[in-house]
Amino acid sequence: MNIGIIGLGLIGGSIGKAITGLNKHTVYGDDLDNNVVLKAQLVNAIDYKLTENDYQKLDMLIIGTYPRAFGSIVDKIAPKLLDGTIILDIAGIKRSIVADMEKAKKAYPKLNFIATHPMAGKEFSGIEHSSVNLFNNASMLMINVHCDMDTLTTAKDLFEAVGFTKIVLTTPDEHDKIIAFTSQLAHIISSSYIKSEQAILHDGFSAGSFRDLTRVAKLNPTMWTELFMDNSDNLLNELNSLISNLNKYKTALENKDEDTLFALLEEGNEKKIYIEAKTRSWKRS
Numbered sequence: 001m002n003i004g005i006i007g008l009g010l011i012g013g014s015i016g017k018a019i020t021g022l023n024k025h026t027v028y029g030d031d032l033d034n035n036v037v038l039k040a041q042l043v044n045a046i047d048y049k050l051t052e053n054d055y056q057k058l059d060m061l062i063i064g065t066y067p068r069a070f071g072s073i074v075d076k077i078a079p080k081l082l083d084g085t086i087i088l089d090i091a092g093i094k095r096s097i098v099a100d101m102e103k104a105k106k107a108y109p110k111l112n113f114i115a116t117h118p119m120a121g122k123e124f125s126g127i128e129h130s131s132v133n134l135f136n137n138a139s140m141l142m143i144n145v146h147c148d149m150d151t152l153t154t155a156k157d158l159f160e161a162v163g164f165t166k167i168v169l170t171t172p173d174e175h176d177k178i179i180a181f182t183s184q185l186a187h188i189i190s191s192s193y194i195k196s197e198q199a200i201l202h203d204g205f206s207a208g209s210f211r212d213l214t215r216v217a218k219l220n221p222t223m224w225t226e227l228f229m230d231n232s233d234n235l236l237n238e239l240n241s242l243i244s245n246l247n248k249y250k251t252a253l254e255n256k257d258e259d260t261l262f263a264l265l266e267e268g269n270e271k272k273i274y275i276e277a278k279t280r281s282w283k284r285s
Contacts, residue, residue, distance in 0.1 A: 001059040001158075004050045005029045006073060008040045011090050011118060012064030013130030016045035018162035021132050028054050031127075039127045055080040060088065060155075066226050067091040071100035083110035086151060090116055092183065092227045094175040098145055105146040112147035114155050116140060117175065118164070123218040135163035141170050180234035185242065187224060188235075190217040 003019060005012050008031040020027050021044075029046030031037050040046045048054070055077060063073055070089055078087070087104075089097050094115050101113040120138040122129055140159045144152055156167050193199075194217040202210050228235055252261040 001025045001154075002054075002057045003027050004054065004058045004061045005046065005064060006050065006061070006077075007031060007064030008036050008045060008127050008130075009064060010122060010125050010127075010129050011120075011134075012062065013040055013043075013045045013127040014120075014132070014134040015062060015064070015090070015118070015162065016040060017043065017130055017132040018135060019158070020044050020047060022161055024161075028058070036127050043127065043130070045127060045130055052080070056082050058082070058085055060086040060158075062088045062090060064090050066223055067093055067096055067230060068226055070097055071103070074100060074104045078104055078108045078111060081108075081111060084112065084151075086112040086114060086147065086155060088114050088116050088155065090118055092117060092179065093231050094141075094143060094170075094172040096230055098143060098172040101145040109146075112151045113145040114147055114152065115143040115145055115172070116155070116159075117179070118159075123215050125220045125223075133163065135159075137165045138163065139166040139168055140164040141168050141175060143170060143172060143175065176231050177234045180231055181238045184224075184228055184231060184235050185238045187216050187219060188228075188239065189242070190214055191219070193217070 001024075003025050005016050005027060006029075008016065008029050012029070012031075016027050016029055019025050026048070027046045028048050028050035029037060029040050030050040031040070037046070037049050041049070058081060061077070061081065063070055065073060067089075070091065074087065081087075087101070089101075091097050094117065098115050101115060105111065105113050118135060118138060118140055120134050122131075122134070142152070142155070159167060190213060194214045199214075249261065249264055251257075252264060
């Protein structure tokens with residue numbers, strides 16, 4: 001296939017590296033920063049810069065920009081694509097993206113639209129941190145917005161070829177609700193935790209817990225602000241639940257109530273064990 005990638009950051013660049021590594025496809029790439037395009041060519045994330053003359057060559061176009069830019073990019077490029085071209089996004093929220101895709105498919109019914117979210121990443125951003133192995137054993141979330149099963153299988157086969165081992169079909173609402181908990185809330189917790197006055201003094205006093213809890217405090221604030229705000233309803237529900245749970249621990253400590261504190265800790269421990277057991281059973285089935 002001829003595959004275009006617009007947005008050559010960590011995820012877009014890593015997808016490019018993984019696809020070029022297959023030696024089966026030709027990858028064209030573009031980015032707002034032409035220096036990023038040059039770097040992408042140097043590190044084998046793309047074969048060629050994507051130009052206006054290349055749009056009609058594409059079998060698939062992957063848009064790896066911030067979510068709010070997706071609609072305008074599709075409006076600009078869709079008229080230049082051949083019938084049957086597959087358009088994918090790789091953004092971290094889905095309701096707004098799918099709404100843009102639903103709008104575009106009415107204007108361009110012969111194009112295929114699939115919303116996707118690779119469940120992989122690092123605490124670093126940019127093409128210089130991209131990795132050919134980033135998606136090994138990762139999950140790919142997919143929403144069929146407008147394509148037939150053969151087209152969906154084409155996308156699925158490509159993702160499995162670059163390392164994804166679990167393909168999960170979902171809906172925009174389910175995606176944004178669960179991601180608010182599994183990803184977005186974790187970044188807010190990490191960002192809040194690192195602001196303690198004791199954080200600067202951690203050296204020699206910390207082990208895995210500090211490292212694990214602060215890893216995703218290092219983030220791209222522009223992108224994550226957009227993701228948080230555009231999923232604020234789901235994220236607020238999770239944040240309110242967290243605050244409610246934290247207040248229970250706070251009250252137990254204030255009241256020197258060891259029994260309640262023990263019960264809260266035991267409940268959390270048992271919930272973690274239960275979830276791990278369920279996850280293992282799902283993987284076996």
